[in-house]
Amino acid sequence: GAVVSQHPSWVICKSGTSVKIECRSLDFQATTMFWYRQFPKQSLMLMATSNEGSKATYEQGVEKDKFLINHASLTLSTLTVTSAHPEDSSFYICSVFILNTEAFFGQGTRLTVV
Amino acid sequence: GESVGLHLPTLSVQEGDNSIINCAYSNSASDYFIWYKQESGKGPQFIIDIRSNMDKRQGQRVTVLLNKTVKHLSLQIAATQPGDSAVYFCAENQAGTALIFGKGTTLSVSS
Numbered sequence: 557g558a559v560v561s562q563h564p565s566w567v568i569c570k571s572g573t574s575v576k577i578e579c580r581s582l583d584f585q586a587t588t589m590f591w592y593r594q595f596p597k598q599s600l601m602l603m604a605t606s607n608e609g610s611k612a613t614y615e616q617g618v619e620k621d622k623f624l625i626n627h628a629s630l631t632l633s634t635l636t637v638t639s640a641h642p643e644d645s646s647f648y649i650c651s652v653f654i655l656n657t658e659a660f661f662g663q664g665t666r667l668t669v670v
Numbered sequence: 671g672e673s674v675g676l677h678l679p680t681l682s683v684q685e686g687d688n689s690i691i692n693c694a695y696s697n698s699a700s701d702y703f704i705w706y707k708q709e710s711g712k713g714p715q716f717i718i719d720i721r722s723n724m725d726k727r728q729g730q731r732v733t734v735l736l737n738k739t740v741k742h743l744s745l746q747i748a749a750t751q752p753g754d755s756a757v758y759f760c761a762e763n764q765a766g767t768a769l770i771f772g773k774g775t776t777l778s779v780s781s
Contacts, residue, residue: 599772664713666711
């Protein structure tokens with residue numbers, strides 16, 4: 557069964573609105589989760605590291621005020637794309653490690669901003 | 671560091687052929703390497719992994735080779751099947767840190 561559940565799997569929103577993506581770890585606690593973004597025909601690029609109970613760590617070039625990450629519990633991290641624009645349209649994927657050894661990925665969220 | 675792909679290279683093979691997909695990784699301190707398969711619209715699917723204390727690991731129809739001297743990783747798929755058609759990514763990390771993905775290769779298998 558799935559280890560990581562990501563929701564929604566796809567979303568279409570109007571330009572200027574905000575979209576929240578949820579990443580849940582099932583049956584285990586995840587103090588750290590990772591958020592990736594993937595543009596068409598490109599690789600997965602790490603956006604940020606989500607830390608339970610503390611601020612997320614963002615990669616260079618990723619706007620923390622635009623991509624809000626909240627990791628309020630050991631099983632849930634959320635990524636909110638604020639004031640979305642068409643250039644934010646992408647595939648967003650979360651990932652967690654179990655015992656610092658094996659990585660599991662969510663199903664991904666296809667965001668389309670119109 | 672991160673690897674940014676502009677356009678994914680493509681490897682085209684015939685069904686039944688062996689496929690070799692290559693990857694150059696960036697961080698000499700990385701000690702864990704993974705190959706993923708990604709189908710359209712889905713998240714990465716684990717194929718095989720290898721740690722830095724090994725140079726070869728075999729799975730079912732797949733073999734991963736690691737050359738730390740030149741920071742090179744390869745994935746060999748034996749008797750490639752149409753169902754193997756997908757994008758393949760290598761990824762690297764150090765314990766507990768985020769996986770950093772390579773550029774990716776599109777594998778196209780024709781019958």
